[in-house]
Amino acid sequence: LARKSTINDVEHFSMFLDCNDDSVYDHWRVDHTTTIALVNRVKPESTKSTTFSNCFEKGSESWGRKECMLFSDIENIAEGFIQDDKVVLKARISVEAVDGMKKIVPYDFSQVHDSDSVTLRIGGENVYVSKGYLATHSPYFDALFFKDFKENSQFQIELKDVSAQEFIEFLHIVYPSNKPITVDSYKYILALADRFQVQMHCIKSFASPEAVKTIESTHEFKKFSDALKIALFKRVLALIKG
Structure with missing residues (x-):
């Protein structure tokens, strides 16, 4: 400076x-x-x-x-x-x-890791995730994998209207990879967090009130659900309180 x-x-x-x-x-x-x-x-x-x-x-x-x-x-x-x-x-x-610095721990979503894995087919690519882990953090995936949906008995499930690369970046936030949300990724990550109902989990990556306020001034903010806006507001309050 x-x-x-x-x-x-x-x-x-x-x-x-x-x-x-x-x-x-x-x-x-x-x-x-x-x-x-x-x-x-x-x-x-x-x-x-x-x-x-x-x-x-x-x-x-x-x-x-x-x-x-x-x-x-x-x-x-x-x-x-x-x-x-x-x-x-x-x-x-x-x-x-x-x-004391947290290191980014890369997670390879192109490989099957355990018996709990399920294949998400996204734009012609296979993305391997843990059903139990995603269901724990996301009511959307909990319903998709374990409720009365036909997909819960399938080993491969197709997700539509999403980019494979953007979804993988989103997974790095949900999984304990310590990968931060960046100015290049926050728009689509928050949109995916909204869609898949993991709002509170994803916004923990924002480390300052200013980072959240920057998002509020964008055009994309208007498209967010009330649940995501409330989650962002709560994150600002938590950061201010320290």
Whole structure:
């Protein structure tokens, strides 16, 4: 992060590094050494850099230098740091130790894993899932697999009007893969969570109220059911309360 800081009525150019600042977990740490450089576009040998080593952890997710250089020096074109109203920053980060970070555990839905598996046929592809696991989290799949539906005696069930790849990404959220919802995936994952009735389970992946508020401003939000909107609202309240 680069920003302007005022210290004793003097404006300085400041550079900071943030790490895992939206984590909902309390016990984690990252030891690192970082060099951040403000590149001189005219005289590379005059590039300004700062190096720091420290430990990021919950409550100390940001660290850097407030007084890297005078902001007036950057604004002075003759100094060579600014061109076309732009500056160039380079960062070299060396991570020395990591503790308490959850790792993404990939789950292969193209393989049969146990006797409880059932084949979901989606767009010509086979997706293998555990009937019991999905039924535990989803009333939709509980009814599909175990209630009075003809599908409950079938070993292969077709799901229509869904992309196989998007459904697999959705499964990574339902299963304990620790795979986060991203800006690229949240629209279809929430739509699938709504369709298959796993709203509360999926929205636990949102780690800040801001992430939920971003969704509320989208066109897709209007299409969500009342149940999903209520679940999102409850998630915001839980995050605010901490």
